Amino acid sequence: xxAVPLQRVLVANRxxxxxxxxxxxxxxxxxxxxxxxxADQDTRGVALADRVVRLGPAAADRSYLDEDLLIEAxxxxxxxAVHPGYGFLxxxxxxxxxxxxxxxxFVGPTADSIELMGDxxxxxxxxxxxxxxxxxxxxxxxxxxEAREAAWAVGYPxxxxxxxxxxxxxxxxxxxxxxxxxxxxxxxxxxxxAFGDPRVFLERFxxxxxxxxxxxxxxxxxxxxxxxxxxxxxQRRFQKIVEEAPAHLPSLDEEHLGRLRSGxxxxxxxxxxxxxxxxAGTVEFIVDQQxxxxxxxxxxTRIQVEHPVTEEVTGIDLVAWQxxxxxxxxxxxxxxxxxxxxxxxxxxxxxxQAAAGFMPTPGLxxxxxxxxxxxxxxxxxxxxxxRVPVNYDSxxxxxxxxGPDRPTALRRLAAALDEFHVEGVATTRDFLLELIQxxxxxxxxxxxxxxxxxxxATLR
Amino acid sequence: xxxxxxPLRHADVERIVQLVEDAGFGYVxxxxxxxxxxxxxxxxxxxxxxxxxxxxVDAAVASPAQAPAPASAPAPTADPVLPPTPAPPPxxxxxxxxxxxxxxxxxxxxxxxxxxxxxxxVDVGQRVEVGATVGLIEVMKMFTAIRxxxxxxxxxxxxxxxxxxxRGQALLRIAVDG
Numbered sequence: 001x002x003a004v005p006l007q008r009v010l011v012a013n014r015x016x017x018x019x020x021x022x023x024x025x026x027x028x029x030x031x032x033x034x035x036x037x038x039a040d041q042d043t044r045g046v047a048l049a050d051r052v053v054r055l056g057p058a059a060a061d062r063s064y065l066d067e068d069l070l071i072e073a074x075x076x077x078x079x080x081a082v083h084p085g086y087g088f089l090x091x092x093x094x095x096x097x098x099x100x101x102x103x104x105x106f107v108g109p110t111a112d113s114i115e116l117m118g119d120x121x122x123x124x125x126x127x128x129x130x131x132x133x134x135x136x137x138x139x140x141x142x143x144x145x146e147a148r149e150a151a152w153a154v155g156y157p158x159x160x161x162x163x164x165x166x167x168x169x170x171x172x173x174x175x176x177x178x179x180x181x182x183x184x185x186x187x188x189x190x191x192x193x194a195f196g197d198p199r200v201f202l203e204r205f206x207x208x209x210x211x212x213x214x215x216x217x218x219x220x221x222x223x224x225x226x227x228x229x230x231x232x233x234x235q236r237r238f239q240k241i242v243e244e245a246p247a248h249l250p251s252l253d254e255e256h257l258g259r260l261r262s263g264x265x266x267x268x269x270x271x272x273x274x275x276x277x278x279x280a281g282t283v284e285f286i287v288d289q290q291x292x293x294x295x296x297x298x299x300x301t302r303i304q305v306e307h308p309v310t311e312e313v314t315g316i317d318l319v320a321w322q323x324x325x326x327x328x329x330x331x332x333x334x335x336x337x338x339x340x341x342x343x344x345x346x347x348x349x350x351x352x353q354a355a356a357g358f359m360p361t362p363g364l365x366x367x368x369x370x371x372x373x374x375x376x377x378x379x380x381x382x383x384x385x386x387r388v389p390v391n392y393d394s395x396x397x398x399x400x401x402x403g404p405d406r407p408t409a410l411r412r413l414a415a416a417l418d419e420f421h422v423e424g425v426a427t428t429r430d431f432l433l434e435l436i437q438x439x440x441x442x443x444x445x446x447x448x449x450x451x452x453x454x455x456x457a458t459l460r
Numbered sequence: 461x462x463x464x465x466x467p468l469r470h471a472d473v474e475r476i477v478q479l480v481e482d483a484g485f486g487y488v489x490x491x492x493x494x495x496x497x498x499x500x501x502x503x504x505x506x507x508x509x510x511x512x513x514x515x516x517v518d519a520a521v522a523s524p525a526q527a528p529a530p531a532s533a534p535a536p537t538a539d540p541v542l543p544p545t546p547a548p549p550p551x552x553x554x555x556x557x558x559x560x561x562x563x564x565x566x567x568x569x570x571x572x573x574x575x576x577x578x579x580x581x582v583d584v585g586q587r588v589e590v591g592a593t594v595g596l597i598e599v600m601k602m603f604t605a606i607r608x609x610x611x612x613x614x615x616x617x618x619x620x621x622x623x624x625x626x627r628g629q630a631l632l633r634i635a636v637d638g
Binding site (some may be wrong): 059353359360362363390391392393394 | 484566567568569598600601602622624
């Protein structure tokens with residue numbers, strides 16, 4: 001790819017990530033066009049974009065998910081690139097391909113990389129070929145009988161997973177042969193309906209696991225650098241709630257932890273390099289925190305929600321690098337230049353009522369007073385008077401704190417959450433505040449299913 | 461009367477009516493936020509005063525405040541008079557006490573079917589049993605099944621497919637058995 005810096009980018013997303021991409025473009029002198037649905041004409045990004053085009057009605061399939069419409073918008077407004085953000089079309093290989101066929105740059109990896117990593121079974125094969133450990137599991141299983149036979153080798157409890165799944169969807173924990181028989185048909189049917197691909201496979205369920213992921217940047221020609229890890233083990237229904245960098249694993253001594261981290265970085269680098277990965281990506285692993293072993297889970301071929309914690313500990317603007325790489329600039333960042341400093345934590349503040357089973361609470365934000373001060377960052381599209389639409393996900397804002405060490409970062413986070421004041425819509429602030437002050441969280445004695453088993457006052 | 465461009469929705473009016481009903485007021489005059497609302501309860505007579513010049517109605521009257529009038533003209537909102545045409549009977553304001561009314565438990569998008577290819581869960585005239593799914597509400601990517609709490613025949617569906625609804629808004633009406 002020749003080095004032609006991007007001139008004008010269509011931001012094909014909404015919410016806080018649209019704001020994040022617009023900000024990166026503005027600091028780089030790249031013009032921006034923001035596509036908005038009817039429900040998003042008052043979003044914060046509208047004020048930051050050089051031009052705003054109305055895509056269509058609120059329904060995502062007629063706006064943010066309409067591939068032809070977005071490409072038409074990009075071409076008609078003279079853009080030379082499209083940034084897909086995360087979610088929506090970010091990991092649709094057909095979109096990446098169509099963008100490039102229209103003569104535009106796709107700010108992300110190649111369509112082939114997206115396709116390869118989007119297929120969990122093929123991604124496992126890529127990892128194995130790159131000598132990256134994978135969770136003991138099966139090939140695709142087509143019937144209950146086949147699944148039971150494979151389960152014998154994998155062992156219970158196990159996870160029944162959709163090959164086309166991702167982002168926490170299409171996963172079911174199964175504890176016995178009997179349960180496998182009960183859920184197999186249901187899960188297969190659900191998976192076929194949700195992803196258009198009925199293939200499922202089995203994977204060992206690692207109890208007391210941590211979710212640790214490695215941020216990478218690739219130049220598309222085999223050079224890959226790693227930017228440290230993020231621990232995203234505090235999850236609810238496989239959705240991340242709190243993310244931090246570096247991982248805090250008190251169950252491992254310093255020597256084991258050092259070995260684990262360099263093992264993770266090497267594995268992520270060799271996997272991404274083996275597919276000539278281009279742009280920003282994340283290689284996800286599960287870590288057995290008692291033994292310090294790790295296994296490849298999947299690769300996300302996009303910027304991630306939790307990318308700011310990596311930006312805070314590295315001082316590197318990941319979205320700017322996405323844009324530079326898409327413009328064909330060389331990845332002239334050396335691995336030795338990537339220095340990890342201090343500790344960063346992100347929480348996702350959502351419009352949900354935690355005590356009511358996390359019922360979403362869209363509506364008018366009457367008051368919005370966000371925290372600030374040293375080491376406090378707020379990525380959001382919200383402001384006082386903004387109406388949170390019913391049509392999209394419930395993320396209101398990401399609150400990211402950075403400090404010289406984990407205790408300082410936790411204190412800053414607690415103070416910042418306490419200072420955060422929103423009226424008009426219910427938020428998960430109190431739940432987050434309780435969570436990040438919980439002795440088990442502070443002490444690092446958690447695993448990926450811990451939130452679901454914890455007795456939290458804000459959930460009653 | 462709730463006009464097309466009124467900032468109030470039927471559900472809002474219903475809620476206001478209920479609040480006023482509960483508070484026991486006979487006459488309410490509210491002005492602000494770009495609208496004026498006058499409500500007079502049937503049979504209301506102000507103590508020690510002549511009856512209001514309003515024709516007593518049992519429905520709410522709401523109209524968007526008009527643009528500031530020239531100083532010489534009387535302020536359009538100063539005189540509480542009814543619009544020249546009487547308010548039509550409100551067919552879309554079903555009685556919320558009617559046990560057959562299924563209302564939205566939350567704000568969201570109402571869907572009559574599981575997906576665009578599927579037939580609707582229920583149609584007018586169809587019989588439903590207690591617990592039958594009659595629709596879905598999607599709010600922020602979370603789907604909630606709306607279920608019948610009574611058995612009977614679906615008499616009226618009050619909301620279009622994929623229409624945004626407010627919490628408490630009547631979705632459909634079931635003629636209860638017996």
